[in-house]
Amino acid sequence: MNIASARxxxxxxxxxxxPDDMSFFGRLAVIRQNMIATWGQRAYEEDVIQGRLLLHRSFILNRPDAIRHILLNNYENYTRTPAGIRMLRPVLGEGLLIAEGHAWTFQRRTLAPAFTPRATANLVPHMTAVLDETIAKLDAQTGEAVxxxxxxxxxxxxxAGRTMFSFGMDRHGPTLRNFVMEYGERLGRPYFLDMxxxxxxxxxxxxxxxxxxxxxxxxVAMLIAERRAAGKKDGAPPRDLFDLMDEARxxxxxxxxxxxxxxxxxATMILAGHETTATALFWALYLLALDPDSQEEVASETRGEHLDSIADIDRQKLTRAVVEETMRLYPPAFLIARAARDKDNAAGVAIGKGDIIxxxxxxxxxxxxxxDQPNAFIPKRFLSMDAPDRFAYLPFGAGPRVCIGxxxxxxxxxxxxxxxxxxFRVELVDTNxxxxxxxxxxxxxHSPMFRITRR
Incomplete structure (x- = not known):
């Protein structure tokens, strides 16, 4: 994609x-701290990088046609790696992100009606109510470090709490956040024996x-019991995701x-639904604080808009482009790892049984x-007609296992x-x-401090 920019x-x-010649054990030491820091310059330049991961060959694939084959054309040949299962199963169980084969097919078919555009549109009032409350809280902190x-x-x-259960998370939010922090800081990191x-x-x-x-x-079972105790009138339309999921067949x-x-x-929907979105929004606010011109363009686009329906959201073309560019630079899922069940050929890449992709x-x-300018923040690249290859941009995955939410x-x-x-106008206080x-x-x-002022 060639992008022209006036500034x-x-x-x-x-x-x-x-270093491209970093040893396996050197990489293993870094993986536990920051997987992103284990990749050398070759990984940003070459189409395919072959290596070894203990007893198996490994491939880093940067070719969209090969990725299409893995994630779409022959996706049933590829399963999660043992380390991936170990990292995710304790928090997600046998939910949609972990399930394989018939179990995954059943879950995907059953959940699909809960995540249609129409179902999403019905949940927008929950979102706007929380946003109104958040803006009111931020109003009280204008001019302060936030x-x-x-x-x-x-x-x-x-x-997530209101769209899932129709109740707030004031009582349960701190406990849930503690679970997330506890897991991410220690248990969610790969160890040698895990691999x-x-x-x-x-x-x-x-x-x-x-x-x-x-x-x-x-x-989580306690949250479900609390929601069920609140009940639902017979014949009433679903009021939240729990109703849709509980009634799904x-x-x-x-x-x-x-x-x-x-x-x-x-558990899958709450964790995937709040943690990844929170992180994407943080990165978007950080980038707009670094780029005041783009921030002002987003503010101009929203001026005069009610922003309380899917139709209103769809009109925010530049804001959507900022979100898309943010997820390009900071993809929530930075790595998709798969193990080959059997030998295969992915657009000319010969893959053996057990190889790690x-x-x-x-x-x-x-x-x-x-x-073009791959490390630069250029939201307008997503307004261009020269769209990226579908399998070169994977913020939500691709193929049958694309993120349902x-x-x-x-x-x-x-x-x-x-x-x-x-x-609000958003500025960085922390210059680190x-x-x-x-x-x-x-x-x-780290979490930098921002200063916000009312527009």
Missing amino acids: RPIVPPTPPRA DLREMMQRMTLEI VLPVSWPTPMDRARARFRKRWTEF DPETGKGFSDAQLVDEV MIAPWLLHRHEKLW APFAQAESVLALARLIGA PVIPYGVVTTQPD
Whole structure:
């Protein structure tokens, strides 16, 4: 994509790139701290990088045609890696993101009606109510130093709670945030034995994760019980995602979710729905604080808009482009790792049984062959007719396993960013560079302080 810009775009800071000849054990030491920092310059320039991951060959794929084959044409040949399962199963159980085969097909078919554009449109009032409250809280802090990352986490968690259960998260939010922080800081990081042992062989960290999972599922089951106690009038339309999920039935078999399955699906939707959106909004606000000209353009686009419906959201073309460019530079899922069930040929790449395939949106979105000025923040590249290849831009994955909640997340992100920038001018107080690091998602290395003023 060739992008012409009237002004020099900003280039936000990134971690130093690793030496291309870094040893396996050197990379392993860095992985636990920041996976993004394990990739060297070759990974941003070459189409395919072949290596070894212990007993198996590994491939980093940066070719859209090969990625299309893996994620779409022959996706059933590729499953999550043992390390990936170990990282995700304790918090997501056997929910949609983890399930394979018939279990995944059943869950996907059953959940699909809950995430249609029409269903998303019905949930917008929950979003706008929380945004009104957030803007009122920020009004009381104008001129002060504000931690917008924490504010976005609280806001998106509140939206997740109301859209899922129709009740606020004032009582339960701190507990849920503690679960997320506890897991991300220790249990969600890969250890050596996590990578070398089969999933059926528990590692010491697996035992700690199992203890965490017991407490976590009990907490989610309590939220479900509280929502069920609130009830729903017979014949009344669904009022939230829980109603839609609880009433959902597989269109082919008529089966719904068991209580245990519902716990895993609710956990998946709450975590995926609030943490990734909060992080994307933080990065968008950070980039707009670095780029005041783009910030003013977003504010101009929102001026005079009511922003309380899907139609209003769809009119925010530049704001959507800012969100899309933010997720290009800081993809929530920085790495998609798969293990080959059987040998295959992915657009000329010969893959053997057991080989590890790494598709890294972080690399793909900054690849020098695929993007003009790949490290620069240029939202208007997404307003160009010269759109990127579908398999060169993967903020929500691609193929049959594309994120089912993508329309919901996009609507929430555009609405929130438009409302916040329409209401406030955002500036950075902290001048220290914010460095992204990848553990579970693409997170900032610290939470900088911002100053906000009313427009």
